[in-house]
Amino acid sequence: MIRQHKCIALFSGGLDSILAVKHMERLGYQVKAVFFETPFFEAESALQAAKANEIDLQVIDVLPQYLQVLENPRYGYGKNMNPCVDCHGFMFRMAAELLTETGADFLISGEVLGQRPMSQRKDAMNAVAKLSGVKDLLVRPLCQQFLADTLPIREGWVDKAEMLDIQGRGRQRQLDMAREFGVTEFQNPAGGCKLTDIKYSRKLKDLLLHKQLNDDTIKYLKYGRHFRLNEHTKLIVGRDKAENEHLSLLTTDEIVVKTVDFHGPLGIICKTGTVTETELKTAAGIVLRYNNNVDNEAEVAWGENFSLNNIIKVEKYTPAEVQELMIK
Ligand code: SF4
Known part of the structure; x- marks a missing residue:
């Protein structure tokens, strides 16, 4: 079934972001994948993963805007100079700026609740949503079952029952999905970010x-x-x-x-x-x-x-x- 509403996916080249795209595509949504590039996280591996998995990826250079985030992150840095919460919020904000020109209606990402200590706790995910300024337009297909309903769900553009309930650090469900979708090539989580x-x-x-x-x-x-x-x-x-x-x-x-x-x-x-x-x-x-x-x-x-x-x-x-x- 072809869905009427389109989405923009924040794509990292990691397995979860690939699965989020594949899951939405299988449900009939048109997904536009984007990668926001800076010298701290370069697009090369994401492009490779996108190509291997037949995902059409747009790469956009955001260094000037990103420096402002890096200089003064509201939620601070992780173990090193990685401002993960602010960084995610920034990425969503950048993606939201593409909504009108691409004719898309909402945003998705491959976050999984509780998978990473800093950026994927529920409070951190709320902070990300808040920072992005487009909180109500976000859908996380891999774990949306656990999250508050946002506009795409309330309006019926996305059926919550079709969203998934993956949480925690285990990877078995993602690996099963990868097998199902034939995904064999992907990047290590955060592996490409020099800020870590x-x-x-x-x-x-x-x-x-x-x-x-x-x-x-x-x-x-x-x-x-x-x-x-x-x-x-x-x-x-x-x-x-x-x-x-x-x-x-x-x-x-x-x-x-x-x-x-x-x-x-x-x-x-x-x-x-x-x-x-x-x-x-x-x-x-x-x-x-x-x-x-x-x-x-x-x-x-x-x-x-x-x-x-x-x-x-x-x-x-x-x-x-x-x-x-x-x-x-
Ligand atoms: S690991 Fe790097 S790219 Fe990923 S959210 Fe953190 S700062 Fe941003």
Whole structure:
């Protein structure tokens, strides 16, 4: 039976979000799946899962809007820098903005009551709904039996009896459904979110504390060792050849630091404004520390846009000096 009302699905690529889409499609609803992308959670795996399961997925970049959530989440962070409750609320709010242009009537997601400690408790789910500003338009097909009726149910667009009653951390029912729908490829829950990673979160927190959170600084977070030189300046040093290559592709007008006569890591100085001599010497000393070909002292070239026309001679920093400045 073709249903008259359409919905937008928040899609993560995880099994539950795939099952929510499949369940609604089987009931005859037209479902539009969306993935809101930022550098913290990239679309690649979700696209892969969507393709494998024949789900048409739209990816939308939301970084500028998401930064506001990340900087000041009303419900705080999880174990690391993951503001899961606010993040879900934000996603629903973004999805709601698509309702008119897509001709959809309500929103769905694959949340399961009590599955994850923070974001899927009943009070947290209520908070998500409240934050989204579209509380009354949300349906959670996998556990709606336990939840208060929202507009789509009260209006009869969705029959509550057809919604499911999955709850808790067990996965058996989802695995049975996966078998039934032929779903074999999906992403691990939260596996793709860097905000749940402790090391990534520390580097992110440092940017936040120093009010340097923007596109230019975020792009470096997944590469290299990071050092805080002072309030305004940080240094990133590549850990291996692959990272040096990634870093060199990312740089625009940052100062690059590199040993002159020996192969070794690349250093990128991130700072708005002119870099001081002290900062350069510190950056060069750290870069030398990670160059095994240098004994103690060496010449280091530096400049913008890989025009490494300036040379300074510095001593290698000691392990203790480097540790003191490392963001860890
Ligand atoms: S794990 Fe990451 S993407 Fe998922 S809700 Fe939490 S912060 Fe958002």
